[in-house]
Amino acid sequence: MIMMDKLAYSSGLRYISPCIKAFVAVTTLLICVTARSFIISLVTLAVMGSITVCKGGISLSYYIRLFRIPLLFLVLSTFTILISITGEPVTGTAFPIFGSYLVMKGEDFYFAGNLVITALGAVSCLYFLSLTTPVTDLLYVLEVIRCPGVLAELLLLVYRFIFVLYDMAVAVTISQKSRLGNKDFKTSVHAMSGLLAMLLIRALRKSSLLYDAMESRCYDGKIQVLRESARATGKEIFMAASFEAVMFGLYLFLRRLH
Numbered sequence: 001m002i003m004m005d006k007l008a009y010s011s012g013l014r015y016i017s018p019c020i021k022a023f024v025a026v027t028t029l030l031i032c033v034t035a036r037s038f039i040i041s042l043v044t045l046a047v048m049g050s051i052t053v054c055k056g057g058i059s060l061s062y063y064i065r066l067f068r069i070p071l072l073f074l075v076l077s078t079f080t081i082l083i084s085i086t087g088e089p090v091t092g093t094a095f096p097i098f099g100s101y102l103v104m105k106g107e108d109f110y111f112a113g114n115l116v117i118t119a120l121g122a123v124s125c126l127y128f129l130s131l132t133t134p135v136t137d138l139l140y141v142l143e144v145i146r147c148p149g150v151l152a153e154l155l156l157l158v159y160r161f162i163f164v165l166y167d168m169a170v171a172v173t174i175s176q177k178s179r180l181g182n183k184d185f186k187t188s189v190h191a192m193s194g195l196l197a198m199l200l201i202r203a204l205r206k207s208s209l210l211y212d213a214m215e216s217r218c219y220d221g222k223i224q225v226l227r228e229s230a231r232a233t234g235k236e237i238f239m240a241a242s243f244e245a246v247m248f249g250l251y252l253f254l255r256r257l258h
Helices: 002-010 018-035 038-055 060-066 068-082 106-130 135-144 149-178 185-216 234-257
Strands: 084-086 093-097 100-104
Touching (some): 002 060, 018 038, 018 234, 038 234, 135 149, 149 185
Antiparallel strands (some): 084 100
């Protein structure tokens, strides 16, 4: 999470209008999910990945590593789609087990593969937005679309406390390891319970200190943040609209073929 935040601030697309980036990411994601097409999903994955890596300056190896977590969930979830249990062998490949049969059909492989590539295309859209746009710029986008201010402030505070809790968790974990707090399973469980209890206490204390700091800076119920994002240029608007028009045209063309 900390590395993704650093990459967003150092991205080559950092000063592109966040509204343009949000429009491209969300619109492309909707087209990709709605189409459920191998071609559109692959195009989405390739284009979004290329822009994030080449234009954003993100390391290709790190970008690929980011896909390991969603890919793991996708493999586990699609495994249940590939295999069905029946009392009798039916069309497809069947394996006998405990008086029943594990059946795998060819159309299930196609459906699972299509689901995986569609999900990866959608994830690439989210990575494009999160790796090139800091949270403060996302708050500006929420303000533009008239999102309630309370939700935007909650988003900012939750995001801030992720780093606060992470720093505290790392410090407590190092302290526990230096005292052999995880030498076996029993001590590891005890150390984990102590870590969670300490995080709860310190989170409450940090929230109180944060509110006092905000009050000392004339907090009036609205959090003000400095923004460095630029307005969208005509070239950026044209390129974004052209790309989405091409994606939508490809979607209509493939839909007619089917």
